[in-house]
Amino acid sequence: xxxxxxxxxxxxxxxxxxxxxxxxxxxxxxxxxxxxxxxxxxxxxxxxxxxxxxxxxxxxxxxxxxxxxxxxxxxxxxxxxxxxxxxxxxxxxxxxxxxxxxxxxxxxxxxxxxxxxxxxxxxxxxxxxxxxxxxxxxxxxxxxxxxxxxxxxxxxxxxxxxxxxxxxxxxxxxxxxxxxxxxxxxxxxxxxxxxxxxxxxxxxxxxxxxxxxxxxxxxxxxxxxxxxxxxxxxxxxxxxxxxxxxxxxxxxxxxxxxxxxxxxxxxxxxxxxxxxxxxxxxxxxxxxxxxxxxxxxxxxxxxxxxxxxxxxxxxxxx
Amino acid sequence: xxxxxxxxxxxxxxxxxxxxxxxxxxxxxxxxxxxxxxxxxxxxxxxxxxxxxxxxxxxxxxxxxxxxxxxxxxxxxxxxxxxxxxxxxxxxxxxxxxxxxxxxxxxxxxxxxxxxxxxxxxxxxxxxxxxxxxxxxxxxxxxxxxxxxxxxxxxxxxxxxxxxxxxxxxxxxxxxxxxxxxxxxxxxxxxxxxxxxxxxxxxxxxxxxxxxxxxxxx
Numbered sequence: 151x152x153x154x155x156x157x158x159x160x161x162x163x164x165x166x167x168x169x170x171x172x173x174x175x176x177x178x179x180x181x182x183x184x185x186x187x188x189x190x191x192x193x194x195x196x197x198x199x200x201x202x203x204x205x206x207x208x209x210x211x212x213x214x215x216x217x218x219x220x221x222x223x224x225x226x227x228x229x230x231x232x233x234x235x236x237x238x239x240x241x242x243x244x245x246x247x248x249x250x251x252x253x254x255x256x257x258x259x260x261x262x263x264x265x266x267x268x269x270x271x272x273x274x275x276x277x278x279x280x281x282x283x284x285x286x287x288x289x290x291x292x293x294x295x296x297x298x299x300x301x302x303x304x305x306x307x308x309x310x311x312x313x314x315x316x317x318x319x320x321x322x323x324x325x326x327x328x329x330x331x332x333x334x335x336x337x338x339x340x341x342x343x344x345x346x347x348x349x350x351x352x353x354x355x356x357x358x359x360x361x362x363x364x365x366x367x368x369x370x371x372x373x374x375x376x377x378x379x380x381x382x383x384x385x386x387x388x389x390x391x392x393x394x395x396x397x398x399x400x401x402x403x404x405x406x407x408x409x410x411x412x413x414x415x416x417x418x419x420x421x422x423x424x425x426x427x428x429x430x431x432x433x434x435x436x437x438x439x440x441x442x443x444x445x446x447x448x449x450x451x452x453x454x455x456x457x458x459x460x461x462x463x464x465x466x467x468x
Numbered sequence: 469x470x471x472x473x474x475x476x477x478x479x480x481x482x483x484x485x486x487x488x489x490x491x492x493x494x495x496x497x498x499x500x501x502x503x504x505x506x507x508x509x510x511x512x513x514x515x516x517x518x519x520x521x522x523x524x525x526x527x528x529x530x531x532x533x534x535x536x537x538x539x540x541x542x543x544x545x546x547x548x549x550x551x552x553x554x555x556x557x558x559x560x561x562x563x564x565x566x567x568x569x570x571x572x573x574x575x576x577x578x579x580x581x582x583x584x585x586x587x588x589x590x591x592x593x594x595x596x597x598x599x600x601x602x603x604x605x606x607x608x609x610x611x612x613x614x615x616x617x618x619x620x621x622x623x624x625x626x627x628x629x630x631x632x633x634x635x636x637x638x639x640x641x642x643x644x645x646x647x648x649x650x651x652x653x654x655x656x657x658x659x660x661x662x663x664x665x666x667x668x669x670x671x672x673x674x675x676x677x678x679x680x681x682x683x684x685x686x
Contacts, residue, residue: 183646188598245595
């Protein structure tokens with residue numbers, strides 16, 4: 151079979167040295183097929199591959215594993231009582247949570263319980279699942295022991311079969327990206343966005359809907375992840391984007407482009423942080439006081455997050 | 469080839485019969501196209517002439533532009549596209565985009581194993597080989613996402629596989645950001661055979677509710 155040139159030398163170069171010519175490559179001088187890697191796994195050194203989906207057992211346990219997988223792909227359909235926007239877990243966890251470099255569930259399964267500075271305590275795997283519902287899905291945390299949580303655990307366990315329990319497993323999370331040579335920039339990010347992302351995610355980040363179903367998920371606005379989500383950190387977003395976007399063209403952007411477009415995306419309005427402390431200033435001081443969050447700062451003339459108390463939970467329309 | 473009056477009659481009658489909506493007569497610019505693409509733009513699968521009915525207007529216009537410029541190489545179509553003025557291209561594109569999808573693509577018969585592989589590629593992709601699901605870009609059911617992503621259902625298996633091969637051999641270019649090019653170059657010939665057979669076997673009803681783009685998620 152044919153494969154896309156992996157461009158190891160360019161990637162290595164981009165990683166090793168500061169990028170001096172980081173002006174965004176615009177569509178008109180882009181090559182016919184941009185150089186990209188087959189998938190997000192490339193820069194992770196991952197060696198583990200989860201079992202083939204066709205081998206999910208045909209028994210009572212297998213049914214629950216399959217249900218967990220369904221929740222990943224179609225969260226609104228299989229967990230409507232907990233999903234508050236039009237995203238699905240798979241949108242940020244490629245291949246139903248099986249892909250190295252796209253925060254795979256198998257990498258997470260073997261890594262908890264673990265201490266997290268986000269909330270200054272030891273978190274369980276269930277805490278992490280609940281967190282993605284509350285923040286990434288702008289929804290409600292499924293209670294411990296609920297069908298949805300149990301199914302996601304069963305699916306994660308099944309994916310991780312054979313992997314030693316060790317949080318240093320290669321392929322976990324999103325791969326590291328070099329620090330940007332120039333500070334990430336909104337204006338440069340906008341031109342990266344227009345040349346590389348708008349075709350799918352649309353001009354205002356609203357995504358695209360066909361026959362009532364979301365095809366390309368929204369990146370900001372009322373139907374996207376909220377201000378408490380991991381993707382709201384410019385660094386997490388740059389890592390995710392570098393390894394996974396444009397869709398199907400992993401590592402085709404330069405690291406600088408990934409940082410700039412992450413800044414542009416995370417410099418837009420989105421639903422309030424559910425940990426809201428009554429004002430944008432206090433909420434920033436308590437949860438966002440770091441250089442990777444633009445919450446509570448003024449970007450492009452807008453004080454981000456200044457939208458009042460979180461809206462009450464509403465299951466998504468589509 | 470159909471006489472313009474007959475074409476008009478067919479369009480009016482079939483249009484009324486299938487959707488209850490009276491359709492406009494074809495503009496003179498599109499009359500010569502009917503010989504191959506059919507009176508209702510339904511295509512002629514047996515001869516690999518694709519359907520044009522219901523394709524996004526922007527996509528039709530772009531392809532005519534590529535046929536004329538040579539970015540998409542096809543002897544017949546480059547001859548058809550070159551003489552068209554931008555205004556004629558717009559008229560033709562709007563006309564075909566508004567026609568209802570009436571065509572049922574005939575299914576190719578392939579083994580059950582190949583069909584299963586085809587379904588996997590269309591719905592889930594094969595990320596190990598770097599192939600994302602076709603439906604992630606062409607929408608659930610392969611109905612397309614206007615203005616850039618054409619439908620895959622309602623085209624014949626032969627036409628679909630010709631296009632994948634054209635990207636692999638470099639005779640079709642111009643796809644935005646090299647998106648389709650990237651996918652095609654990762655497919656083996658048996659992947660192509662599998663996915664086009666599965667796509668062509670999908671129920672034509674899927675095509676009847678063709679992509680109604682509703683803008684973004686609000």
